[in-house]
Amino acid sequence: MYKIQSAKLLKDVMGNYFRGMGDTSKKMAWCTSVGPAELLRSFGFEVHFPENHGALLGATRTANDFIPEATKLGYSNDICSYLTADLGSYLKKETPMTEHYGLKGAPKPDLIVYSTNQCREVQDWFCYFAKELNVPVVGIVPPRHLDEVTREVIDDVATQYKNMIPACEKASGKKFDIDKFRETLRLSKEATELWKQVLFTAKASPAPISFFDATIHMGPIVVLRGTQVAKDYYGTLLKELSENVTKGVGFLEKEKSRLYWDGMPIWGKLRPLSELFMQNNSAIVASTYCNSWVFDAFDEKNPFESSAKAYTEIFINRSDRAKEKILKGLFRDFKIDGIIYHDAKTCFNNSNSNFGMPQRLKEETGVPFLIIEGDLCDLRFYSEGQSVTKMETFIEQIERQKVLA
Numbered sequence: 001m002y003k004i005q006s007a008k009l010l011k012d013v014m015g016n017y018f019r020g021m022g023d024t025s026k027k028m029a030w031c032t033s034v035g036p037a038e039l040l041r042s043f044g045f046e047v048h049f050p051e052n053h054g055a056l057l058g059a060t061r062t063a064n065d066f067i068p069e070a071t072k073l074g075y076s077n078d079i080c081s082y083l084t085a086d087l088g089s090y091l092k093k094e095t096p097m098t099e100h101y102g103l104k105g106a107p108k109p110d111l112i113v114y115s116t117n118q119c120r121e122v123q124d125w126f127c128y129f130a131k132e133l134n135v136p137v138v139g140i141v142p143p144r145h146l147d148e149v150t151r152e153v154i155d156d157v158a159t160q161y162k163n164m165i166p167a168c169e170k171a172s173g174k175k176f177d178i179d180k181f182r183e184t185l186r187l188s189k190e191a192t193e194l195w196k197q198v199l200f201t202a203k204a205s206p207a208p209i210s211f212f213d214a215t216i217h218m219g220p221i222v223v224l225r226g227t228q229v230a231k232d233y234y235g236t237l238l239k240e241l242s243e244n245v246t247k248g249v250g251f252l253e254k255e256k257s258r259l260y261w262d263g264m265p266i267w268g269k270l271r272p273l274s275e276l277f278m279q280n281n282s283a284i285v286a287s288t289y290c291n292s293w294v295f296d297a298f299d300e301k302n303p304f305e306s307s308a309k310a311y312t313e314i315f316i317n318r319s320d321r322a323k324e325k326i327l328k329g330l331f332r333d334f335k336i337d338g339i340i341y342h343d344a345k346t347c348f349n350n351s352n353s354n355f356g357m358p359q360r361l362k363e364e365t366g367v368p369f370l371i372i373e374g375d376l377c378d379l380r381f382y383s384e385g386q387s388v389t390k391m392e393t394f395i396e397q398i399e400r401q402k403v404l405a
């Protein structure tokens with residue numbers, strides 16, 4: 001059976017990261033998942049990502065134990081289930097990090113930092129904790145849903161980055177060092193380039209990495225950006241996957257169809273979904289979600305401007321027109337036969353099926369689509385039987401169309 005051997009190393013890398021959170025001698029910052037992690041690391045902060053904890057609660061299927069705690073406090077069941085699960089876990093004083101990594105809970109922060117480049121929900125979430133834990137909070141609020149990322153936008157966001165420095169200096173006890181920032185950004189750039197190459201190995205058929213594998217292997221690019229550890233990990237993973245491409249080995253022997261997954265993963269159902277597609281010889285080879293940590297614009301020579309550009313031009317922060325252009329390129333590059341849109345009920349920010357995009361893209365590219373309803377963490381929104389039937393029918397239709405073509 002096909003296995004990615006680097007998964008053993010990944011377990012160590014992620015285990016060390018989480019266990020490192022128990023070291024209270026280090027200054028700690030909380031950051032949003034596509035927030036300014038490199039700037040924080042340049043001050044020597046360890047960085048905790050609450051969304052990553054949300055994903056862990058989803059993947060361990062414990063989120064639904066915690067969401068009601070947040071609901072009791074007035075946080076609606078319909079808002080981001082990363083937020084409600086993470087908040088509920090804090091209120092209930094329970095987390096799977098205890099069993100897996102010996103941590104009692106999320107590490108106490110010295111500084112909380114968010115960017116609303118992905119959604120405004122993170123602002124409410126992080127400000128709740130800033131008040132609750134009596135910790136300073138700073139935010140970056142870039143313009144949203146952009147067609148183009150203009151010079152004015154980059155300058156605005158770069159200024160917001162620079163304005164964070166006094167808070168970082170105060171919380172870390174260290175003066176800002178531009179050379180450290182450049183070095184952290186260089187490491188982050190090298191890691192993200194390797195991650196992109198990892199994802200792009202799936203252009204090959206058979207593909208050596210699926211969307212479901214990638215949601216696991218993306219851990220270091222989310223939580224360890226700006227470290228040598230992340231860069232080394234993706235060097236190792238890329239070497240393995242490239243060798244598999246050369247040998248003609250992939251997770252399926254023969255791909256009957258190649259699909260694209262748009263939107264959030266359904267964290268609590270990764271394994272059954274992966275098995276479902278494998279059994280149907282259908283390969284999900286690319287996704288919006290895993291591509292979200294590819295930051296082409298990083299440039300250590302212009303650390304503020306290039307960070308501002310890289311984190312503002314992310315897919316989730318673009319207009320539908322810009323998103324459709326990106327998707328069309330990916331359909332072509334990965335030879336996509338069909339697209340599945342996950343309409344995540346608690347994240348409209350990362351669900352792209354509600355304003356006519358599937359229909360427009362089908363008209364322009366001919367690529368058929370399926371929309372399934374579900375959620376990132378809250379499994380009450382996912383009807384498994386109904387969704388499995390829809391997905392199997394969709395795969396059959398694609399195969400029939402390919403035979404007729």
Ligand code: SF4
Pocket residue numbers: 051080081082083118119120121122346347348349350376
């Ligand atoms: S983008 Fe969606 S899933 Fe992520 S924090 Fe915002 S609302 Fe939650």
